Amino acid sequence: MMRLLWMGLLLLGFAQAQADLLLRVLLAEAPSASLRLGPHRQQTAYGARDGGAGLLRVTAGPGEVLVDGLGVGPWVEFVAAEGFALEGRSYRGNLLVVWQAGRLLLINRVWLEDYLLGVVPAEVPASFPDAVLQAQAILARTFALYRLNPKGLYDLCATERCQVYLGRSAENPRHTGAVYTTRSLIVSFNQKPITAVYHADSGGYTAASAEVWGNTVPYLIARPDPFAVSPNSSWSRTLAPEAVARGLAGLGMQVGLVQAVTPLLVSESGRPLRLRIVGSSGSVELDAPQSTRLLRGLGLPSTRVRFEGWQVFGQGSGHGVGMSQWGARGLALQGWDFRQILGYYYPGTFLSSFEVVAGLREQLRLAGYPLWPLYRADAFSGGLKLHRIKWAEAWDPMGAGEGQGNH
Template sequence: MRRVWMLLFLLLGAAHAQQDLLLRVLLTEAPAGSIQLGPHQRNSAFGSQDFGAGTLRVAAGAGEVLIDGQSAGPWVEFVTTDGFALGERSYRGNLLAVWQAGRVLFINRVWLEDYLLGVVPSEVPASFPEAVLQAQAILARTFALYRLNPQGLYDLCATERCQVYLGRSVETPRHTSAIYATRSLIVSFNQKPITAVYHSDSGGYTAASAEVWGSSVPYLVSRPDPFAQSPSSTWSRTLSPAAIARSLASQGIQVGAVQAVAPLLVSESGRPLRLRVVGSSRSVELDGPQSTRLLRGLGLPSTRVRFDGWQVFGQGNGHGVGMSQWGARGLALQGWDFRQILGYYYPGTFLSSFEVVAGLQDKLPRAGYPISWAHAGLAPAKPAPALVTRLFYTTFGPGWF
C-alpha cells in the first residue's frame, strides 16, 4: 500500500510540474525610492557582492544609480531569497534599478506564477465564483506572455495600462488556489497567446475590437452579455461643451465652440461607430475609435451610451472588449466553468499549456528569459506533451433574456 501511495505522489508531482518564466515588471519610475530587504546580493557592472538586511535609498545620479549616495553604476539588481519592499508595498522576486534620463526605473524580476499572485486579486474580488478566478488567472497569464518584450527594459507595467499588480499585500488563499489550479494554462490562437484583453462590465453586450480600436481580431467579437450587472452598471453624466472641445483638441481636432453631439451610426453592441460633433467653425464626423477616444477622454465609464442633448446615459464600465468580469460572474452563478466562460468571450480559441507557444523553448531563453520547472522541486525527465484543447461554449437560448 505504501508503494502505491508513493507512486501516486510521484505521478501527481510529475503531472503538475510545469514551466515558469521570469518576467520584468516596471513598478514605478521616479527620481528616488526607498527599499527594504533582508540579506541580499547586489549585482552590477562592478560585479557581485553580498550585503546584510537594511533600508536603502536608491536615487538617480549623473548617469548612474546611487545607493545611499554611493555609485552603483548604470544599473544594479538586488537579489533576495524573500523579496523586498518598495515604499509601502512588498513584492516577491528581485529588484532591478536602472538609470534612465535622470530617473530610476524600479523593475521587479519575478516568476510569472508569483506575479499572478499579485495580479489576479487586483483584478477580481475573492468573493467572485471560483470559475471566474480561474478564468482571470488564465487570462492574466496569457496577457503577460503576449506582452513579453525582449528589446525593452521591461515587459509589463504595474498599472491599469497593463495589468494592475499590487504585490504580496493583496494575495488571498482563494486567488492563490485558482492560480495553482490553472498553472501553465493560457488561451491561444494559431499557437500564440491571444490578445487577452478584458474589462469590468460590458453593460450587457461586449464590443468587437474593430469598433473600439479600429482593428479586427477574429476572437474579439461582439457578444450578448446578459449577466453583466455590476453595482454601477447604469450611469448618467452631463456633458460640458468645453470638455468636449478639449477632448477633441487632444486628437488634433478643432471645431470651435461645441454646439451639439449626436451619434449617426451605432454598432450591434450599442457603441457609436460614427459620431457627429457640431461646432461654431465646422462639424466633424468621428469613426468608432475616434468616438471611443473622445468619450473616454471625457471620463465616461464606457462607450455603450445614448444621448439626450447634453445628457448621456450609459451602461457598463471599461472598454467592453473580451471577457466582462461581472458578466463572467453571472455565467459562473449559472453553473458555467472557466472553460465555457473563456470559450464564450474568446470564440475559436484554444486552452493550451505554456509549452504550445511557438518558439517558446528556444527563443525565450536566448532572449534572456530564464525558464525553470516549478513544483516543490519535482520535474519530469522531459516536458509532458503540450495541451491544446478547443474552447467551446453554450449558446444562449431565448430563455436567457
C-alpha cells in the same frame, strides 16, 4: 550565513520550477525610492557584494545609481530570498534598479506564476466565484506572455496601462488557489497567445475590437452578455461643451464652440461607430476608434451610450472588449466553469500550455529569458492534462446552445 541564504535561493528556484518564466515588471519610475529587504546580494556591472537586512535608499545620481549615497554604476539588482518591500509594498522576486535619463526604473524580476499571485487579486474581487478567478488567472498569464518585450528594459508595467500588479501585499488564498489550479494554462489562437483583453462590465453586450480600436480580431467580437450586472451597470453624466471642444483639440480637430454631439451610426453592441460633432465654425465626423478616445477621454465609464442633448445615459464600465468580469460572474453563478466562460468570450480559441504555442519556449530561450523546466502536471492542477484541447461546449446565455469549439 550567506551560504545558507544562497542555498535557500536555490531551493526556492526548484520549488518554483513550474513558474517557468522570469518576467520584468516596471513598478515605478522615480528620482529616488526607499526599499526594505533582508540579507541580500547586490549585483552590479562591476561585481557583487553581500548586504545585511535593513532599509536602503536608491537615488538617481549623475549618470549612475546611488545606494545610500554611494555610486554603484548604471544598474544594481537586489537579490533576497524573501523578496523586498518598495515604498512600503512587498513583492516577491528581485528588484532591478536602472539609471535612465536622470531617473530610476524600478523593475521587479519575478517568476510568472508569482507575478500572477499579485495580479489576480487586483483585477477581480475575492468574493467572485472560483470559475471567474480561474478564468482571470489564465487571461492574466496569457496577457503577460503576449506582452513579452525582449528588446526593452521591461515587459510589463504595474498599472492599468498593462494590468494592475500589487505584489505580495495583495495575495490571498482564494486568488492563489485560482493561479495554482490553472498553472501554465493560457488561451491561444493560431498557436500564439491571444490578445487577452478584458474589462469590468460590458453593460449587457461586449464590443468587437474593430468598434473600439479599429482593428478586426477574429475572436474579439460583439456578443450578448445578459448576466453582466454590476452595482454601476447603469449611469448618467452631463457633458460640457467646453470639455468636448478640448477633447476634439486633443484629436487635432476644431469646430469652434461645440453645439451638439450626435451618433450617426451605432454598432451591434450599442456603441457609436460614427459620431458627429457640430460647432459654431463647422462640424466633424469621428469614426469608431476616434469616438472611443473622445468619449472615454471625457471620463465616461464606457461608450455603450445614448444621448439626450448634453445628458448621456450609459451602461457598463471599461472598453467592453473580451471577457466582462461581471458578466463572467453571472455565468459562473449559472454553473459555467472557466473553460466555458473563456470559450464564450473568446470564440474559436484554444486552451493551451506553453509547450504547444509554436516556438515560444525556444524564442524565449534565444531572447535570454530564464526558463525552468515545464512539468506536465502538479499537485495543484487537479489532474489537468496540459496539452492543446478544444473548449468544452459552452452554452449561449440567450439559450441558443452554441458550441464554442474551434471547428
